[in-house]
Amino acid sequence: MLLVELIKGFSVTLRHMFRRRVTVQYPEQRRRDAPIFRGRHRLQRYADGLERCVGCALCASVCPSEAIYLEAAENDPTNPVSPGERYAKVYQIHLLRCIYCGFCEEACPEDAIVMGPEYELAADARAKCVISKKDMLTPREAGFGDYETFPAPRIG
Numbered sequence: 761m762l763l764v765e766l767i768k769g770f771s772v773t774l775r776h777m778f779r780r781r782v783t784v785q786y787p788e789q790r791r792r793d794a795p796i797f798r799g800r801h802r803l804q805r806y807a808d809g810l811e812r813c814v815g816c817a818l819c820a821s822v823c824p825s826e827a828i829y830l831e832a833a834e835n836d837p838t839n840p841v842s843p844g845e846r847y848a849k850v851y852q853i854h855l856l857r858c859i860y861c862g863f864c865e866e867a868c869p870e871d872a873i874v875m876g877p878e879y880e881l882a883a884d885a886r887a888k889c890v891i892s893k894k895d896m897l898t899p900r901e902a903g904f905g906d907y908e909t910f911p912a913p914r915i916g
């Protein structure tokens with residue numbers, strides 16, 4: 761009886777030895793995320809460098825976790841930050857509240873906020889889990905949609 765059970769056990773091991781591996785040697789190797797993956801948020805710019813966000817706060821009002829804090833300000837017509845009348849002077853997301861539902865991205869009329877590819881969001885303090893514009897804004901030299909080529913700074 762014991763021998764039968766042993767053979768059964770080893771046969772399972774043998775079968776799995778020749779199957780394709782489903783694990784990778786993280787962090788040296790990484791899988792490519794699905795295009796619809798919802799990771800840490802990005803704030804996009806237009807190709808001319810202006811911020812897409814016009815501070816309308818639709819994203820904050822639709823957020824079921826109340827994770828978005830936003831303060832809008834009037835644009836200076838001689839040196840505008842965004843093409844609208846207003847821009848987001850303060851834009852923060854509390855990553856510990858966020859449930860990565862993507863509602864903010866769907867609600868945004870300007871395609872300003874998008875869910876980026878970052879998923880390494882561990883931090884050693886709660887305060888570091890509140891990200892702001894400097895953590896989310898796509899660099900000025902990158903145009904719309906280039907966020908994969910320009911990784912946002914890591915938190916923590």
Ligand code: SF4
Pocket residue numbers: 819822823824825826827828853857858859860861862863864865
């Ligand atoms: S992904 Fe969802 S929970 Fe997170 S900030 Fe956007 S709307 Fe809020």
Ligand code: SF4
Pocket residue numbers: 812813814815816817818819820830848867868869870871872873
């Ligand atoms: S990210 Fe979009 S929805 Fe949110 S304030 Fe800016 S323009 Fe409005």
